[in-house]
Amino acid sequence: VSSQLKTMELSVDLDRLMSRHHALAKIGATGRGGVCRPALGPEDTAARRLLLDWARARSFSCAIDPIGNLFVRRNGGEPGWPPVSTGSHLDTQIPGGNYDGIYGVIAGLEVLETLEDHDISTRRPIELVVWNNEEGARFSPTTMGSSVYSGATSIEAALESCDREGISVRKALAESLSKLGNLDQHAFGAPCHAYIEAHIEQGPVLEAEGLSIGVVTGIQGISQFQTTITGEAAHAGTTPRRRRRDALLAAMSQISGLAKLAEDPGDKLRFTIGKLTVLPGTPNTVPSEVAFTIDLRHPQREALDAFRNSIERICGTETLSCKSKVNEFLNSPPIDFDARVRSVIRDAAIGRGASFMELASGATHDAKYMAKLCPTSMIFIPCLSGISHNEAEMAAPSDMECGANVLLDAIKVLADETASPIAQVPA
Numbered sequence: 555v556s557s558q559l560k561t562m563e564l565s566v567d568l569d570r571l572m573s574r575h576h577a578l579a580k581i582g583a584t585g586r587g588g589v590c591r592p593a594l595g596p597e598d599t600a601a602r603r604l605l606l607d608w609a610r611a612r613s614f615s616c617a618i619d620p621i622g623n624l625f626v627r628r629n630g631g632e633p634g635w636p637p638v639s640t641g642s643h644l645d646t647q648i649p650g651g652n653y654d655g656i657y658g659v660i661a662g663l664e665v666l667e668t669l670e671d672h673d674i675s676t677r678r679p680i681e682l683v684v685w686n687n688e689e690g691a692r693f694s695p696t697t698m699g700s701s702v703y704s705g706a707t708s709i710e711a712a713l714e715s716c717d718r719e720g721i722s723v724r725k726a727l728a729e730s731l732s733k734l735g736n737l738d739q740h741a742f743g744a745p746c747h748a749y750i751e752a753h754i755e756q757g758p759v760l761e762a763e764g765l766s767i768g769v770v771t772g773i774q775g776i777s778q779f780q781t782t783i784t785g786e787a788a789h790a791g792t793t794p795r796r797r798r799r800d801a802l803l804a805a806m807s808q809i810s811g812l813a814k815l816a817e818d819p820g821d822k823l824r825f826t827i828g829k830l831t832v833l834p835g836t837p838n839t840v841p842s843e844v845a846f847t848i849d850l851r852h853p854q855r856e857a858l859d860a861f862r863n864s865i866e867r868i869c870g871t872e873t874l875s876c877k878s879k880v881n882e883f884l885n886s887p888p889i890d891f892d893a894r895v896r897s898v899i900r901d902a903a904i905g906r907g908a909s910f911m912e913l914a915s916g917a918t919h920d921a922k923y924m925a926k927l928c929p930t931s932m933i934f935i936p937c938l939s940g941i942s943h944n945e946a947e948m949a950a951p952s953d954m955e956c957g958a959n960v961l962l963d964a965i966k967v968l969a970d971e972t973a974s975p976i977a978q979v980p981a
């Protein structure tokens with residue numbers, strides 16, 4: 555039997571994948587089709603525990619790092635070689651759906667188990683990661699686990715982050731750990747051969763194109779600004795127009811200027827004014843101060859930077875006799891995923907006869923931080939109407955199966971590779 559044929563005979567177990575999907579959907583179920591599992595809460599801990607139960611039943615080794623990322627490892631023939639990693643997250647929005655993050659975790663476990671079912675050994679270990687607090691719905695920042703793991707955020711800052719009740723990550727993590735059983739220790743930023751994260755698209759493109767697989771080219775950049783415009787409070791009934799310094803009219807003028815600039819025939823630029831506050835905020839007073847945020851996203855650095863550079867010109871200068879200042883509080887440039895990992899995923903999709911396209915991710919993922927550590931890409935599957943961060947989130951079992959099989963084939967190829975672009979230091 556040629557190895558080519560053997561790969562094609564090997565497929566994930568759809569019944570098992572779906573039974574795990576349904577088992578996780580029960581933990582923190584809202585009764586409205588969604589699920590509520592804030593990071594490190596009792597439901598998130600129960601979901602993590604269930605995953606560990608499944609992993610331990612297969613004798614995979616289980617470990618945790620100091621920020622609470624979980625690692626499930628199936629050993630390879632060369633145990634000292636850096637593993638191929640895959641994974642996502644089990645925490646959800648408050649409430650969220652049953653697919654965001656969860657799909658990548660159960661698809662990854664399916665890869666380990668399918669290889670185990672068929673007694674197929676790979677040269678490299680394969681590691682499934684469950685990142686802690688990806689959603690950022692309970693603790694700030696989002697993608698906390700992978701950010702700390704990659705060194706982008708300090709562990710101390712992350713552990714001190716508190717939820718609305720004042721409970722710190724440090725305290726919630728200790729509580730959660732006490733329910734997970736014995737775990738080995740895992741180091742931050744351990745050498746990794748490659749990382750692939752499977753995820754629902756969370757957007758409408760694949761469904762609209764009628765495709766099964768998205769080979770993800772990267773993650774679009776994001777930039778956020780805070781603008782503050784200062785006018786002068788005045789009586790709404792007595793103050794003539796020429797005497798007014800109306801901060802809201804100045805804000806409207808700036809916002810319409812920005813919106814005009816954001817017109818993009820290719821529809822790649824995302825421009826949002828998501829928060830606007832008006833002071834003093836009474837019906838009969840001319841607004842004295844207006845603050846608004848600007849959220850900008852684009853997959854290409856040059857295009858994002860061009861817009862960023864225009865913001866100071868529009869929002870940083872006096873407008874309609876009102877003072878105006880703007881500052882950028884977040885700038886995360888676009889991430890390009892690794893060309894070789896993308897080609898391995900593309901070949902896997904072709905090998906499975908799956909229809910696919912290349913696309914950039916509109917949302918941020920843990921893969922963004924893994925891309926700093928090792929060659930990385932993602933596999934998207936379509937989701938119903940692009941709906942996500944919503945209890946109505948849905949993906950078709952046939953797409954879930956296809957995505958998991960493409961993940962399996964791609965990981966198997968990478969896990970048998972000897973040459974590595976990074977030094978082969980024992981993990």
Ligand SMILES: [Zn+2]
Binds near residue numbers: 643654655688753
């Ligand atoms: Zn996610």
